Amino acid sequence: LKKDANILRYEEAASLLPVRLRKLALALSDEQKAVAEEFRLRAGAPITVLLPEGELPLEAEVEPVELETLCDISTEFSRYAAAETIREGYLSVRGGFRVGLCGTAVMKEGVNTNLKNLSSAVVRIAREQKGVGGDLAPQLFRDGEFASTLLLSPPGGGKTTLLRDLARCLSTGVADYGPRRVSLIDERGEVAVMVRGQPQMDVGPHTDILDACPKSLGIPIVLRAMNPQIIAVDEITIREDLKAVALAAGCGVRLLATIHAADVAELWEKPLYRQLLEDRVFRLAVRISRTEAGRTYQVEELPW
Amino acid sequence: MVKLLGSFCVLGGGALAWWIQRRSRRERQNTLSDLIRALRRMREEIRMARTPLPALLEGLAADNRAGSLFLHAAEAARQGGDLAAVWRREAQALPLEARDREIVASLDLRGDEESVCKAISLATYDLAKSAGEQEQRRPEEEKRATALCFSAAALLVILLI
Numbered sequence: 531l532k533k534d535a536n537i538l539r540y541e542e543a544a545s546l547l548p549v550r551l552r553k554l555a556l557a558l559s560d561e562q563k564a565v566a567e568e569f570r571l572r573a574g575a576p577i578t579v580l581l582p583e584g585e586l587p588l589e590a591e592v593e594p595v596e597l598e599t600l601c602d603i604s605t606e607f608s609r610y611a612a613a614e615t616i617r618e619g620y621l622s623v624r625g626g627f628r629v630g631l632c633g634t635a636v637m638k639e640g641v642n643t644n645l646k647n648l649s650s651a652v653v654r655i656a657r658e659q660k661g662v663g664g665d666l667a668p669q670l671f672r673d674g675e676f677a678s679t680l681l682l683s684p685p686g687g688g689k690t691t692l693l694r695d696l697a698r699c700l701s702t703g704v705a706d707y708g709p710r711r712v713s714l715i716d717e718r719g720e721v722a723v724m725v726r727g728q729p730q731m732d733v734g735p736h737t738d739i740l741d742a743c744p745k746s747l748g749i750p751i752v753l754r755a756m757n758p759q760i761i762a763v764d765e766i767t768i769r770e771d772l773k774a775v776a777l778a779a780g781c782g783v784r785l786l787a788t789i790h791a792a793d794v795a796e797l798w799e800k801p802l803y804r805q806l807l808e809d810r811v812f813r814l815a816v817r818i819s820r821t822e823a824g825r826t827y828q829v830e831e832l833p834w
Numbered sequence: 835m836v837k838l839l840g841s842f843c844v845l846g847g848g849a850l851a852w853w854i855q856r857r858s859r860r861e862r863q864n865t866l867s868d869l870i871r872a873l874r875r876m877r878e879e880i881r882m883a884r885t886p887l888p889a890l891l892e893g894l895a896a897d898n899r900a901g902s903l904f905l906h907a908a909e910a911a912r913q914g915g916d917l918a919a920v921w922r923r924e925a926q927a928l929p930l931e932a933r934d935r936e937i938v939a940s941l942d943l944r945g946d947e948e949s950v951c952k953a954i955s956l957a958t959y960d961l962a963k964s965a966g967e968q969e970q971r972r973p974e975e976e977k978r979a980t981a982l983c984f985s986a987a988a989l990l991v992i993l994l995i
Contacts, residue, residue, distance in 0.1 A: 545914060603914040606912055609944075610880055610884055613947060
């Protein structure tokens with residue numbers, strides 16, 4: 531049944547492609563469909579399907595107009611309604627899919643206002659993995675309360691997937707702890723995948739989502755507006771983000787965040803994250819490892 | 835008596851032809867006027883409210899003589915179909931003059947805000963210009979059609995008698 535669901539998601543994602551490319555994509559074997567992660571379209575080059583072993587080229591060169599058509603289909607021919615995210619280089623699509631875009635940036639007064647002459651696109655085949663955080667979530671409580679937690683892994687390790695599911699678990703209620711009010715700052719639209727105000731991914735019944743907003747601006751907004759118990763954010767990368775999470779921690783709000791780092795030792799090596807540890811904003815770290823059997827999660831105590 | 839009845843029938847036929855022709859012209863004018871109104875609203879909605887196209891087209895379909903065009907296009911946009919082909923096909927079925935049908939059929943709703951609004955503005959301008967010309971021609975055409983229908987009927991009556 532799970533395999534069927536994976537194939538179904540593949541076929542849903544393929545329906546975003548222009549007809550000629552869609553037919554080729556749907557001709558793949560079920561085994562390949564079940565594990566495919568992305569469609570990659572580059573003008574003048576063959577469309578490829580990203581499989582665990584690498585990119586598989588299909589027998590069709592992508593024409594520039596097909597990139598425009600992909601964009602039109604993804605936005606239901608309402609590109610103007612998605613202008614804010616197009617200029618950021620992505621589209622959130624109904625069903626939880628994301629389309630990444632490259633082309634010519636239209637710069638006005640030093641700001642990118644649009645992408646024209648699209649040259650590349652990637653359609654990510656989103657597969658929600660509900661339950662991946664189910665066993666982990668109860669381990670993140672200390673003294674009856676959720677302890678602020680960092681999720682660590684190198685790129686592509688599954689941080690966003692885990693963040694989404696932990697947000698859902700905490701919002702629904704973990705074991706005896708009951709549901710928590712979670713505010714999710716979804717700056718890049720990858721966690722909840724909002725389409726016209728509706729999350730395409732399940733992030734829980736008590737989760738408020740602020741999307742397309744930088745974390746440093748979004749955290750004070752939800753602190754003022756939503757009275758959260760937990761704030762969840764994806765990819766802490768800049769000093770302003772650190773200041774904002776420190777502000778939230780100072781207000782007694784618990785945090786759930788992801789960082790690109792293999793482990794806690796790597797955090798200590800980077801001056802930006804060292805500061806975060808020294809400020810004792812987070813109490814726990816979850817290290818995500820990929821093994822042949824799947825992903826494993828190891829909880830570590832941070833200096834507190 | 836039979837000749838008189840026949841004459842009335844021929845005159846009635848002439849009047850019917852005149853009325854059908856008049857109704858058809860009025861329908862073309864009303865459809866054109868509805869289309870121009872809808873396209874103007876469409877451009878404003880895109881600019882001001884950024885209403886997604888399927889919802890926008892469905893809204894425009896209500897109480898509009900070109901409603902079928904908008905409904906079919908909305909469905910194609912929502913389903914990820916070939917919007918341009920559907921739009922062209924439905925536009926060709928509108929009760930308009932051939933030149934106006936071509937203006938509507940060639941309207942391309944794909945692209946970003948700037949290109950869509952430009953295309954709508956251009957189509958609206960062309961249709962409004964055409965409507966103006968038709969309005970100017972209307973009294974003359976009506977007079978000519980009336981004269982033609984009744985003259986033809988009168989001629990037939992004379993020949994019949």
